[in-house]
Amino acid sequence: MEKNVLWATILSAVFLMGWYYFFMPATQAPGSAPVIGTRTNVSEEHGKSLEPAFSKTAQLLDAKQITPIQPTERILENSKLKIALDSRGASVKHWWIKEDERITSKGQDLVDLVNSGLSSSGADSFPLTTFPELQFKEVRYAKLGSGQISSVWKAQLASGLEIEKSYYLGNENGLEEESYFSRMVVIFRNLSKNPIVLENFKLGWQGGLGTTKSELKENQSVTRLLAYPSPTKEVIKFKSGKEKADFTWAGIDNRYYLFAFLPKQGQLDHIVTEKSKTNLGEVFLATDRLEVAPGESKTYALKLYGGPKGYTHLRELGLGLEHAVDFGYFGFLGKWALKVLNGLKKTTGNYGWAIILLTCALQLLLFPLSMKSYRSTAAMKKLQPKIQELQKRYKEDAKRLNQEMLSLYKESKTNPFGGCLPMILQIPVFWAFFTMLRNSYELRGTPWIFWIKDLSQHDPYYILPVVMGGGMFLQQRLSGSVGDPTQAKVMMFMPIIFTAMFLNFPSGLVLYWLTNSILSISIQYWCTKKYA
Amino acid sequence: MKKTVVIFIKVYRVLWPLLQSGMGLKSNCIFVPSCSRYMEEAISQMGVVKGSWIGLKRLARCHPFTSSGSQGRM
Numbered sequence: 001m002e003k004n005v006l007w008a009t010i011l012s013a014v015f016l017m018g019w020y021y022f023f024m025p026a027t028q029a030p031g032s033a034p035v036i037g038t039r040t041n042v043s044e045e046h047g048k049s050l051e052p053a054f055s056k057t058a059q060l061l062d063a064k065q066i067t068p069i070q071p072t073e074r075i076l077e078n079s080k081l082k083i084a085l086d087s088r089g090a091s092v093k094h095w096w097i098k099e100d101e102r103i104t105s106k107g108q109d110l111v112d113l114v115n116s117g118l119s120s121s122g123a124d125s126f127p128l129t130t131f132p133e134l135q136f137k138e139v140r141y142a143k144l145g146s147g148q149i150s151s152v153w154k155a156q157l158a159s160g161l162e163i164e165k166s167y168y169l170g171n172e173n174g175l176e177e178e179s180y181f182s183r184m185v186v187i188f189r190n191l192s193k194n195p196i197v198l199e200n201f202k203l204g205w206q207g208g209l210g211t212t213k214s215e216l217k218e219n220q221s222v223t224r225l226l227a228y229p230s231p232t233k234e235v236i237k238f239k240s241g242k243e244k245a246d247f248t249w250a251g252i253d254n255r256y257y258l259f260a261f262l263p264k265q266g267q268l269d270h271i272v273t274e275k276s277k278t279n280l281g282e283v284f285l286a287t288d289r290l291e292v293a294p295g296e297s298k299t300y301a302l303k304l305y306g307g308p309k310g311y312t313h314l315r316e317l318g319l320g321l322e323h324a325v326d327f328g329y330f331g332f333l334g335k336w337a338l339k340v341l342n343g344l345k346k347t348t349g350n351y352g353w354a355i356i357l358l359t360c361a362l363q364l365l366l367f368p369l370s371m372k373s374y375r376s377t378a379a380m381k382k383l384q385p386k387i388q389e390l391q392k393r394y395k396e397d398a399k400r401l402n403q404e405m406l407s408l409y410k411e412s413k414t415n416p417f418g419g420c421l422p423m424i425l426q427i428p429v430f431w432a433f434f435t436m437l438r439n440s441y442e443l444r445g446t447p448w449i450f451w452i453k454d455l456s457q458h459d460p461y462y463i464l465p466v467v468m469g470g471g472m473f474l475q476q477r478l479s480g481s482v483g484d485p486t487q488a489k490v491m492m493f494m495p496i497i498f499t500a501m502f503l504n505f506p507s508g509l510v511l512y513w514l515t516n517s518i519l520s521i522s523i524q525y526w527c528t529k530k531y532a
Numbered sequence: 533m534k535k536t537v538v539i540f541i542k543v544y545r546v547l548w549p550l551l552q553s554g555m556g557l558k559s560n561c562i563f564v565p566s567c568s569r570y571m572e573e574a575i576s577q578m579g580v581v582k583g584s585w586i587g588l589k590r591l592a593r594c595h596p597f598t599s600s601g602s603q604g605r606m
Contacts, residue, residue: 359556362556363556363558366556366558367558369558369559370558370559373558373559420559420591420594420595421594421595422558422559423552423557423558423559426555426556426557426558427555427557429556430555430556430557468554472550475549475550475553476546476549476550479549490542490543490546491546494546494547494550495550498550513554513555514554516553516554516555516556517550517553517554519556520552520553520554520556521553524553
């Protein structure tokens with residue numbers, strides 16, 4: 001029996017590890033940041049040299065720019081965003097987002113979407129960089145009364161190509177209210193007498209996407225590179241590769257935040273993405289060949305979204321950004337659940353109670369089913385002695401035994417709610433709820449009662465998971481005799497393993513699970529009493 | 533092998549009710565004994581291959597159009 005116990009423990013551990021892995025994707029230490037950069041090849045005139053920009057930096061720069069210049073910074077700030085621009089490549093050093101008051105009022109630091117703390121390569125991996133080794137100079141900064149803030153940067157390549165890069169917060173006419181949107185305009189001007197060609201020009205977000213402290217552990221595994229093609233309703237997820245840029249938007253996201261480009265159609269040919277163990281994730285808009293004739297210029301204008309990923313909020317923007325919110329395989333159910341949850345939140349004023357109410361409603365819907373199940377189980381138990389007696393009496397006569405059994409069960413008929421099928425149909429509902437509660441930005445910073453201040457974070461005192469474990473223990477006691485000692489020992493282990501597993505789950509999710517368990521146990525207890 | 537599979541079924545029997553109640557899934561079992569006990573017995577009597585097959589056949593019969601009752605005999 002000792003061997004069996006060992007086996008049972010190993011198997012259950014394996015099963016639970018699988019389960020754990022399924023719900024909580026493997027985490028990766030964010031320490032090893034990638035060394036990446038814009039690998040832009042410059043071929044001057046007739047494509048003589050195709051050396052990467054980095055190796056021949058000196059050739060690219062004006063003589064005066066070779067002497068090291070201290071990088072300069074510019075902060076653009078309104079009520080939604082605080083962006084720190086860096087002169088190296090006119091890149092983005094920090095992209096802080098100002099969230100709802102319910103979050104910022106708790107004294108939390110602003111979330112920075114740039115993973116700067118994690119990248120070892122410094123300015124090379126700052127997002128939105130163009131020629132990271134090139135020092136840009138800010139030539140204009142303006143803050144208008146209408147709320148528009150602009151910052152214009154310039155630099156010149158040795159070939160005579162001038163790059164003008166402008167960042168804008170707020171709308172040109174100041175009509176649009178302050179938002180997580182900003183705009184970027186890049187102008188290439190050929191000041192030389194020869195045509196200039198940039199090979200494999202890329203502009204994009206790199207170094208992964210930053211997030212709030214509590215999410216850091218899982219961030220690498222939940223970071224996705226994606227794009228939304230307008231005619232369909234589904235986002236396309238990328239690993240590493242090159243795609244034709246036929247999208248409304250392309251971007252990078254994690255559980256609660258999204259950074260997206262909304263380019264004008266046909267400006268940059270394709271999207272280049274990469275994410276690996278060493279690369280936290282990058283998404284570029286790119287073109288194979290950027291050619292500027294002498295005296296001419298080329299302009300690229302992009303709208304940028306860098307902010308939270310709340311479904312309701314993104315949907316109101318009407319740009320299809322809400323499709324970045326992952327509701328799992330049964331997305332339509334998840335959206336429906338979120339809608340109902342939002343409605344209940346309005347009535348109760350609290351997401352915690354909304355979760356409890358919605359769970360209760362679902363249990364109520366399925367109540368007849370479970371009642372029937374317990375009734376037939378109880379009835380069948382009562383018949384067991386009679387069946388055994390019949391089996392003993394007609395041991396030799398199988399035909400007679402069948403007849404007798406049939407007459408015993410003559411009242412049983414086909415049951416439209418019987419069998420495992422109804423239960424299988426309920427699994428999508430559970431899964432939709434689970435994914436919705438796990439990923440909803442709406443829950444961020446929302447309290448329940450007493451000690452639960454944020455339903456998207458784990459319970460700070462682990463009360464809910466421990467109560468849940470206790471409930472499981474009770475449930476096992478209630479279901480009665482176990483039979484063999486192996487099973488009894490495994491049973492002792494299960495609630496402990498489950499509690500450990502749920503310790504770091506968002507408390508909203510644990511609340512859902514706990515409510516379900518308590519209701520299930522109560523119904524079981526009540527029915528067992530009633531039909532005993 | 534046989535023992536391993538049987539233990540696995542036993543673990544499932546302990547684990548599943550906990551998951552089921554937390555997930556809020558409601559079932560209406562129509563067979564006595566339960567499918568897991570049935571399969572366990574089948575496997576310990578007839579071996580893993582034949583026993584599993586018989587157990588799976590029992591599971592396949594678990595749908596709304598089967599009349600309920602004891603199907604303890606194999």
